[in-house]
Amino acid sequence: MSPPTVSARPAARHGWPQAVGAVLTGLAVMIVVATLGLWAAGAAQLPDGAFPRVVAATLATAVGGSVELSGNAGALAQSRAGVTVIPLSVTLAGALVIGAGFLRPLRHRAVASAAELGGWAARLAVLWLLVLVGLALGARQTFAVDVGSGTLNDLAGLFNAAPRVGFTTDVPLTVLFGLLWLAGVLLLAVLVARGAPLPGRLLRFQESVRPAAHAMVVLLLAYVVIGLVIALITAATRGHAPATFALILLALPNLAWLALTLGLGATWDGRVDGPFGLPMPHVLDVLLRTRDVSTLNLRTLTDYDGRWWWLAVVDAILLLAVAFRTAVRSPARIRLWQHALHLGVALALTVLMICLTGRVSAHYGLSLLGIGDLGGGLSGELFLTPRLWQAVGLGALWGALAGLLGGLLALLVRRRVTAPQAP
Template sequence: MGASGGGRARPGEVLLAAVAAVSWAFLAMAGVAALGLHLVGADGAGALGPMTAAAVVLAAGGSVIPSGDVEAFGLQGAQAHSAIDVVPLGIGLVGALLLGWVFVRSLRGAGAVIGGAELAARAGAVALLFLLVLAGLTWVGNDTVTIDAASLGLKGKPEQEGLLGKLPGELGDIADIGSGLLPDRIQRLIDAKAAVGFTVEAGRSVLGGAVWVVAVLLIAVLVARRAPMPRGLEAAHRTVRPAASALYGVLVLAVGAGLAAALYAAIGDDHPRLVLGSALLGAPNGVWLGVPLGLFVPWHGGASGALVRVLPDPLDKLLADEKDEPITVARLAELDGRVWLLAVACVLMILAAGVLTAVRTPVGRTSRAGFVGRCALWLGIVTALTLPLLVRLTGVSAGASLSVLGFDAFGAGIELHGNGPAALALGAGWGAAAGAAGALAAWATGAAGGQASRFALDSARGPAHGSAPGSRLNGA
């Protein structure tokens, strides 16, 4: 095919590329989900297959409804109510990386420019096949786990006396209170059964999956510096793509650093499998929550019950038994001064994105001021859009209660939500400042535009200029 992108891809080629992208993405997500759930011991309470399917659907924008029914003390109508709104980003990130990478690789044969119809056909084929597979998983991802108190060894084997048989002798006269009602009620407790199930909502899951796959493909096209663009959008090579690819790179690298830290922590931990499994499923959740927090985006939230224990120190101390507590770096630093290192790391990360943006942005015939302004503008725009997205993805809403005829026997919950408008404003400010600083540093060292893609250099040169692409003019 020529560089003009005038050739049309054959339907078989489009279908084959879609099958490759979708199959690799789902295989990777299923593998990470199954391994993570196995390491945290989830398969000890139920079948791993349906759990894996439900986790993949949840990671791909789907919706899973947990439900439960408890039968205790002979009372009917006791129900376990729960609500979960947590996306396992470790699963979703792996799928998004592979789906986007295979998709943009399939575009490179089109040359410098790809036809809008061909791009739409390729993306549509990937999205349609993705949703078909996701719909199949919504049918698989349903299961029920039954917990029988009798299976806990309280009754004892037929040849053994069991706990219930020992109670009258062990309790003495106390066992006769209420004409022997105490052992009788304990017998009812032992006979209690709890069924906890989860159901994938097919309609909402397919709709959420459609939004997810379209967003992944759009981001993949924006960050792929060596993939073609439709005619009329070639300017994206030298404007949005350098900034988007730079921020995307540092965010993925930050997740890699989080996984490395989890591996190091698992070495000396009493439960290394739990640490590794949790990291596989949720490392991006923790890392990407820390990025906006470290850039001073305010959060608010609370925690209660047993779920307080899953929060890292000092967040657990700040949120324990609170309903709507403001969360900032300064407040956390009052409990542990090392939290300021989070802010330092996040500032260094955004500065690294600024340098990468400048290195990947072609200079062309632009003056130093123009080059600095362009880098600041586009990294500011990209960061302003990215920080609210991270806030939305890493928000947590999880709660559970076990009610018996209106009496709350157990309650736990976590709420963590960031300020979206503040993330938008701070993202624009941090991105613009980092873009300007990175451009000045790259210009001073001669690295400006040094890693610009071929498409970006061609776009910057334009048909009217014959100078070497990316080269500076004297006196600029």
């Protein structure tokens, strides 16, 4: 009797039905989060049944897609608009679900070939490509801008110059960056999950890469949880519940991870002008609403309210905690300088990711008969950009110090556990 065939089992466990389930589950979670967040923000009241298209545009930007804004106001007027922001709450929800779906069929495995992992990832990529094309084609709409009553409205009607602004997606860029986003999610899932299989040739790298990568994910999620608790307390005690829930469901990681970099000593430059504003905390709107570009860092925050120095304390506590946890879970042969190096590089890369995804830029303006930007709340600007290499350098320094201290604490714990007991 011939022996049972087992070679088909791995492929059967992660075939097309499993890929469809993983992609659709991730997409459904992202749609729910984006829909609830936009509804809380009041986007359901947009005219012309635009709400589903705004949801599609939000999902496209959440995975790195490009949304282009355009405007016109008839033959005698022009409008300009632009926005660059990633709703990281939607991004994080999709990344966690799709990453878990990618790893689920691979659990209880120690080793997997590169061809097997690549084939499983390719199935997800093909399906995700279809999702990206659908989002890019569906995310387009044009709105009429309410210019109010009075002279401005009369002129707009007289010259048939009612301003309109719309958005469309750059389909090639959305597909490209969306696929890169998926590749990053799958790669990070393999790096972070201790039970995920690796090709045999890469097993020797898991001791140096996987613990530090796992520590950074734990750190980022811990900041999101802390931000969620603070936001819920704020909603319960100070009101403005719809705006707070919109923030939670659309941009909570944007602010939580911004706080992480500020606690490290990083500096962000920004400005708020016109109708734009930052929903929470109020201090950001106050510090950035100036005529010139403002500086946002730990010094300016503590000048406004001395309690903000707690950001540095929270950073120190959480970093030391994840560094100690990483060192305890690492093999005893890993040296102190290696702990410092691994965590320093990991935190530097994490800060780089935050700086690249946490940038905010938005502007809108309307001119009539070629005469500048009209007032009355019809123009404004908001931007927030990091001093990139300063932030990355501080991340490397903090990470190295935390890795060293965490390794020392783990070494002391191991010595106490292994010390012979006195008779």
